[in-house]
Amino acid sequence: MGNSASSSLPALQVVPNCETAKVMGHWFVIGVKPTMFEKTSSNAVERYTLMDESKPYDIKIDFDYNQDEPITSKIKSLPQKGWIQNDRQNSGLWKVSPFWPVKMPYNIIEIDDKEYSYMVVGYPSRDYCWIMSRTPTMTDDLYGTLTQKLKDKHQYSLDGLRKVPQQWTAEEREKRGLSKEELPDKYLN
Numbered sequence: 001m002g003n004s005a006s007s008s009l010p011a012l013q014v015v016p017n018c019e020t021a022k023v024m025g026h027w028f029v030i031g032v033k034p035t036m037f038e039k040t041s042s043n044a045v046e047r048y049t050l051m052d053e054s055k056p057y058d059i060k061i062d063f064d065y066n067q068d069e070p071i072t073s074k075i076k077s078l079p080q081k082g083w084i085q086n087d088r089q090n091s092g093l094w095k096v097s098p099f100w101p102v103k104m105p106y107n108i109i110e111i112d113d114k115e116y117s118y119m120v121v122g123y124p125s126r127d128y129c130w131i132m133s134r135t136p137t138m139t140d141d142l143y144g145t146l147t148q149k150l151k152d153k154h155q156y157s158l159d160g161l162r163k164v165p166q167q168w169t170a171e172e173r174e175k176r177g178l179s180k181e182e183l184p185d186k187y188l189n
Contacts, residue, residue, distance in 0.1 A: 009155055012107045012122045014092035020058075020084060022116040023108070024048045026182050029065070029164045030138045031131035031147070033156075037078060041065040042165040045176065046132065048082070057081040058088060061096060064176065070167035075176070082106065109154055110146060120146055126156045136166035136187050 029044035038044065044065035051060055059082030066073045078098055085093040092108035110120035118138065121130040131138070131146055143163075150156040173183045 009124070009126060012109050012124055012154060014107045014109060015111045015113065016092075017090065017113050018092035018108050018111055019090050019113075019116075020050060020088060023111075023119070024050050024059075025134075026178065027119070027132040027134065028136045028166055029130055030133050030136075030166070031129075031143065031161055031163050033127065033129045033160050034162065035128055037076070038065070038164075040068045041076075042068065042070040042073070043136075043168065043172070043176075044164050044166075045178070046130075053088075057097075058084045059094070065164075070165050071169060071172050110149055118142065118146070120150065122150075122154055122156070126154070129156060129161070136168060136183065 025048065027046045027048070029041075029046065032038050032041075032044070034041070042065065044063070047062040049060040049062075051058055061080035061082050062077070063080060064075055064077040067076050081097045083095045083103070084091050085095065092111065094106040094108070095103040096106040097103045105124050107122045107124070108119055109122040110118075112118045116134070118131070118133045121132070123129060129150060131143065147158055147161065150161075151158055168183060168188050170185070170188055173180075173188065
């Protein structure tokens with residue numbers, strides 16, 4: 001998937017410090033260079049759960065989103081499994097599998113390493129990326145800074161990058177299993 005340009009590009013620089021436990025929990029997808037599943041998605045949310053070491057994988061990933069318009073379109077789900085490469089406690093280098101036997105690179109290339117309030121995940125070919133936040137909004141300044149880093153530091157073309165609509169109601173929050181702590185009332189329409 002998407003390896004067309006990877007041979008001419010240098011390896012992505014993953015973040016040097018990424019505490020696995022602090023990455024766990026929910027993330028709202030704010031911006032995306034989409035896979036075939038995400039071209040029209042809205043209200044996209046990923047949840048990461050660290051599994052105990054007896055499991056054959058490290059992270060359970062629940063990814064759900066509205067297929068088109070927020071709230072009114074069908075909810076889709078893409079459960080995945082993740083494997084942390086190198087140090088299980090502190091690594092920005094993962095692999096994820098949407099289905100067996102595929103394991104795709106999942107490189108955390110930018111992260112707020114103090115509060116873990118945002119992160120950017122890249123793909124070696126630069127065909128895909130995900131800009132995520134703990135809240136369904138992100139300031140224009142931060143979004144601009146992260147997209148500029150994608151371009152300058154990580155050699156991404158921003159062609160095809162789209163903002164993911166995030167519009168929430170109390171009913172949608174409940175339907176999607178988000179708590180008031182995960183999605184406070186101030187973010188509801």
